[in-house]
Amino acid sequence: MTTQTEQQTVEQLAVSAQAGDAGAFRCLVERTHPMAFRLAFRLLADDHDARDAAQESFIRLWDHLDRYDPTQRFETWFYRIVTNVAMDRLRARKRRWGVFPRTDRRAIDAADPSTLESAGANAELAGIIRTLTDDLPERQRAVIVLRDLQDCSTEEVAEILGISVASVKTNLHYARARIRSLMQSRFGIRKEDV
Amino acid sequence: MNCTTARRLMLLARPGERSDRETHDLEHHLAECPACRKEQSAIGATVAGFRRIAGAEPVVPDRSIAAQEVIRRLRQSSPSASPIADALFRPAEAPAVRFALIAGVLIAATMFGFEVSTTLWDMHRLEMRFADRRPVSSAPSVFGGNPADMPLTAARKESLRSLGYSRASSERLIASAGIDRIFRPFLSGESVDAAVRGILGDTPEARTVLQMLRAHPAAASRLFGKGE
Numbered sequence A: 001m002t003t004q005t006e007q008q009t010v011e012q013l014a015v016s017a018q019a020g021d022a023g024a025f026r027c028l029v030e031r032t033h034p035m036a037f038r039l040a041f042r043l044l045a046d047d048h049d050a051r052d053a054a055q056e057s058f059i060r061l062w063d064h065l066d067r068y069d070p071t072q073r074f075e076t077w078f079y080r081i082v083t084n085v086a087m088d089r090l091r092a093r094k095r096r097w098g099v100f101p102r103t104d105r106r107a108i109d110a111a112d113p114s115t116l117e118s119a120g121a122n123a124e125l126a127g128i129i130r131t132l133t134d135d136l137p138e139r140q141r142a143v144i145v146l147r148d149l150q151d152c153s154t155e156e157v158a159e160i161l162g163i164s165v166a167s168v169k170t171n172l173h174y175a176r177a178r179i180r181s182l183m184q185s186r187f188g189i190r191k192e193d194v
Numbered sequence B: 001m002n003c004t005t006a007r008r009l010m011l012l013a014r015p016g017e018r019s020d021r022e023t024h025d026l027e028h029h030l031a032e033c034p035a036c037r038k039e040q041s042a043i044g045a046t047v048a049g050f051r052r053i054a055g056a057e058p059v060v061p062d063r064s065i066a067a068q069e070v071i072r073r074l075r076q077s078s079p080s081a082s083p084i085a086d087a088l089f090r091p092a093e094a095p096a097v098r099f100a101l102i103a104g105v106l107i108a109a110t111m112f113g114f115e116v117s118t119t120l121w122d123m124h125r126l127e128m129r130f131a132d133r134r135p136v137s138s139a140p141s142v143f144g145g146n147p148a149d150m151p152l153t154a155a156r157k158e159s160l161r162s163l164g165y166s167r168a169s170s171e172r173l174i175a176s177a178g179i180d181r182i183f184r185p186f187l188s189g190e191s192v193d194a195a196v197r198g199i200l201g202d203t204p205e206a207r208t209v210l211q212m213l214r215a216h217p218a219a220a221s222r223l224f225g226k227g228e
């Protein structure tokens, strides 16, 4: 990675990558991977799935890079890709084994110690997110993760999910109500506190 | 302001999402309405509680290992044996491949009946430039003449071999598929601009090839498998 690419904004890197600059693309991946993983992790509540989803998002990014409009904020545009990939996975997972994966599947990763390490460190957090968002309808789940955990604005959430601002608010309202009652019942948080 | 409007505004908890006027009206309403005050603090507490419980930072995988993995998967998902796909990620080794692509584009172009005479001179210069690497063509039959009765010259076969095809398979490909098929898989999924610039960089050669392709959209679309 050169100093020049380090100083570029992600938007500039995306433009260079559009023009076929492989170094810029690699730099763009390095720069945005943590945020892709974080979002995927919060949507999927699973370390292994989040790693895969982040990877797949970058493959899709590469395929659709020519559609990126540099006047748009790159992160919002890319969030849309990550969210789509994660939601596809969530749907596939639900079809396969109910909402959450069997834990024994993680044995596959035993060869890579760093994978095990982060899976271990993230396991508790994944469990918590699962408990709270598990039975939310898909859209509510995406809205509350993007808005309340990822700090996206209402407009950004609408843009990322391709829904109206009004729909974001409605979904947010129901999701928060559900999570509020779950925090009381599952985490023993007193009613006065939430 | 009524309670319904107030509750809608409460969902926009972040500064900047409400106008000054709305914020003012909401505060005014909250001062007077105990039910909405209660709802407001409940929303605040729910969001804060949710963030406290579920919003911790996950341990993020190493970004440079992740980037390597992305590149590896990209190589695998594009036709991996393709020297062009490879060149996308190894620009330092690209010149031979670059030239092969240009040559390929032009061979294909002539096969589709392009009028390439205006760019012949540019191509000639290009050939000179890469002459020390691989003289794809020294015969005018590659770039000139009537495409319909262009023979399968040694130079054309040679240019295919420079793309990584064996002698036998390049002959078979030329004979059976036509050259457009040969290039399409390398480039599918990319815009013509991105594909050409990906190989050639932002160079006069790239501009020449793109100019030519723009002037002949139908052939470009056949060549790249895309309507552009």
Ligand SMILES: [Zn+2]
Pocket: B002, B003, B004, B006, B029, B033, B035, B036, B037
């Ligand atoms: Zn009220």
